[in-house]
Amino acid sequence: MTTIAIDGPAAAGKGTLSRQIADAYGFHHLDTGLTYRAVAKALLDAALPLDDETIATKVAGEIDLSGLDRSVLAAHAIGEAASKIAVMPDVRRALVEAQRAFSRKTPGTVLDGRDIGTVVCPDAEVKLYVTASPEVRAGRRHQEIIANGGKADFATVLADIARRDARDMGRADSPLRPAEDAHLIDTSTMGIEAAFQAARAIIDAALK
Numbered sequence: 001m002t003t004i005a006i007d008g009p010a011a012a013g014k015g016t017l018s019r020q021i022a023d024a025y026g027f028h029h030l031d032t033g034l035t036y037r038a039v040a041k042a043l044l045d046a047a048l049p050l051d052d053e054t055i056a057t058k059v060a061g062e063i064d065l066s067g068l069d070r071s072v073l074a075a076h077a078i079g080e081a082a083s084k085i086a087v088m089p090d091v092r093r094a095l096v097e098a099q100r101a102f103s104r105k106t107p108g109t110v111l112d113g114r115d116i117g118t119v120v121c122p123d124a125e126v127k128l129y130v131t132a133s134p135e136v137r138a139g140r141r142h143q144e145i146i147a148n149g150g151k152a153d154f155a156t157v158l159a160d161i162a163r164r165d166a167r168d169m170g171r172a173d174s175p176l177r178p179a180e181d182a183h184l185i186d187t188s189t190m191g192i193e194a195a196f197q198a199a200r201a202i203i204d205a206a207l208k
């Protein structure tokens with residue numbers, strides 16, 4: 001059983017990369033951001049408060065990992081709400097427990113998020129930290145919104161990314177940071193294919 005842990009800030013390209021890696025190695029994949037988003041959506045749908053840890057933790061304990069729908073959970077408002085409930089230690093404990101159970105699936109798993117290499121799977125055989133400059137990440141997010149027929153201006157998207165980074169890196173419980181033994185992949189000047197090849201070389205060397 002092999003676990004590959006992939007962490008990094010929002011819009012660094014770790015989602016695409018994680019799916020490609022899982023496909024290439026025949027491993028199960030969990031985007032742990034979706035678990036935080038699912039809790040946020042359940043709270044929003046039920047008009048429950050986003051700042052009540054007891055209620056959010058109860059909801060977190062009921063999340064079904066097999067029913068996470070990326071297309072529904074991708075909404076911007078859900079991401080914003082998710083980063084608020086992600087600061088709550090009891091919510092994190094409930095979700096981390098489910099994520100760890102997932103990580104034990106055979107023949108192997110790829111988990112991506114913010115604290116996989118540091119907290120969820122500290123014994124993962126391979127840890128990657130995928131990053132890119134805030135400007136590059138904002139540019140990608142901006143283009144994605146336009147391509148999907150939406151409207152946004154670059155400055156607003158960049159400010160959003162900066163706010164999300166500050167919340168993810170600044171929280172007291174499980175802040176976003178590279179594990180000491182993580183391999184860094186900076187995708188600022190890399191296309192998807194180059195990032196995938198870089199990741200593959202690291203993984204193959206680690207699993208040899």
Ligand code: DC
Binds near residue numbers: 034037082086168
């Ligand atoms: O990667 P994402 O945008 O789907 O994540 C949504 C929020 O969930 C993000 O603000 C940080 C949080 N998150 C987290 O705290 N820990 C994880 N392992 C994954 C996501």
